[in-house]
Amino acid sequence: MSLTPQALEHVHAILAQADAKLDQLRHIEPYLIDLSLRENPVGSNLGQTLADKLAILPKLREFGFRNISLGTLDYAMPDELEVDDDFMQHLRDQQADMTGCFAFTAMGIQSADGTFTPDPSQLKLRAYGVPNTMHEISITKAGRGTQYDLETLRRSLPASIDWLCRNIRGEGGKQPRILVNIVDGCDAFAECPDVTCSILDLLAGLPIEGVSFEDDRGSFLPFQVGAYVAAARSLLPPPMKLLVHIHAGAGFENASVIEALLHGADGIWGGLPKRAAIIGHASLGELIANLARVGNPHVQDYQLDQLLPLATGLQELDDLKPVPDDLPVLGHNAYRLTLSSFRQIPGRFMDLAPRAIGGDYGYRVCPVVSDPVVIAGRLAEVTGRPASDFPEEITRQMIRLMRRDLRAGERIDYDEPQQLLALLARAEQS
Structure with a gap:
């Protein structure tokens, strides 16, 4: 046609x-x-x-x-x-x-x-x-x-x-x-x-x-x-x-x-x-x-x-309790990236970056989708160290381990700091 x-x-x-x-x-x-x-x-x-x-x-x-x-x-x-x-x-x-x-x-x-x-x-x-x-x-x-x-x-x-x-x-x-x-x-x-x-x-x-x-x-x-x-x-x-x-x-x-x-x-x-x-x-x-x-x-x-x-x-x-995490626009997770390509960019058509309304981007680790940028960002939040301290070869290994864990039937909340640090240690040793 x-x-x-x-x-x-x-x-x-x-x-x-x-x-x-x-x-x-x-x-x-x-x-x-x-x-x-x-x-x-x-x-x-x-x-x-x-x-x-x-x-x-x-x-x-x-x-x-x-x-x-x-x-x-x-x-x-x-x-x-x-x-x-x-x-x-x-x-x-x-x-x-x-x-x-x-x-x-x-x-x-x-x-x-x-x-x-x-x-x-x-x-x-x-x-x-x-x-x-x-x-x-x-x-x-x-x-x-x-x-x-x-x-x-x-x-x-x-x-x-x-x-x-x-x-x-x-x-x-x-x-x-x-x-x-x-x-x-x-x-x-x-x-x-x-x-x-x-x-x-x-x-x-x-x-x-x-x-x-x-x-x-x-x-x-x-x-x-x-x-x-x-x-x-x-x-x-x-x-x-x-x-x-x-x-x-x-x-x-x-x-x-x-x-x-x-x-x-x-x-x-x-x-x-x-x-x-x-x-x-x-x-x-x-x-x-x-x-x-x-x-x-x-x-x-x-x-x-x-x-x-x-x-x-x-x-x-x-x-007297936090706003629900998954509330659109105002919730804690509204600006926690799970995949770096989801980032809203200032000046891009129809995007509203969090800084415009007084917020900042954060990171949330999801084992099925999170990429090296998100893994490094979340590690920086948890450890207080700069994201550059976590090279891509390590964060990619962390992604591989998360996939292997799921295939083995293990469901782990890697966003939780102790679990994330344990995953980092495994990646550094493998």
């Missing part, structure tokens, strides 16, 4: 579509709301104390976050205060600068006779002096539960926003910045798209900064999330912001965020580390790293060389 000019032209047209998407990602100035003070401890076995939160907040500001959620003003048991309440009260009492700070609130209810009752979380927002809010609603029958029906939702949403605008003192005395978060947003588009569009149309006419919606179980495929974002964007034109929050239930989360950005989302909210309410989420750390990977200049507004140590340090604080 001969390659025709028409076939080649068709291939180039396909590749051009991918280049156009990369160019779009390079030019996005992502709108990010950091939730490291809430999202990450929600999924932790330990949580955060007031002292923890007071130590974390300045680190988030130093990193470069301009929008930070201080916490959620509990909806289910508002009378039993949380550390989030203590934290916001402390900031208020110390007259701390809360510019760019948010707290999550629930919608108040307007009765059929026009009487409006603010949610306890709204009253707390006012009492604590937090200037901005992520205001949460649900649309599906399962999401709404017994809290309100659709008629009540439509009636109460404008009244609740109006109450916030009249009662919350925003930054510099201005109106509060309000983003309405649709907790069951993906479910709502899938189950009742017409109702969902009618709520979005209602939101488009309200004095809010934007809308967010979630895949709160991480169940939806990336192309579904992209379609829902495109649908929402068609009803919420700029400058209204459109954000997503994606959990990691099925492993699609970061791909879903990229699809969301390509289909009109302005950004995401989430914690800097991977830790989240279930098994993780599309974190700000991963998104910032991936935008750096494609050459987005706006991520340079953050202290990019502190991304890896800050994100991993926050997760270690929440869990």
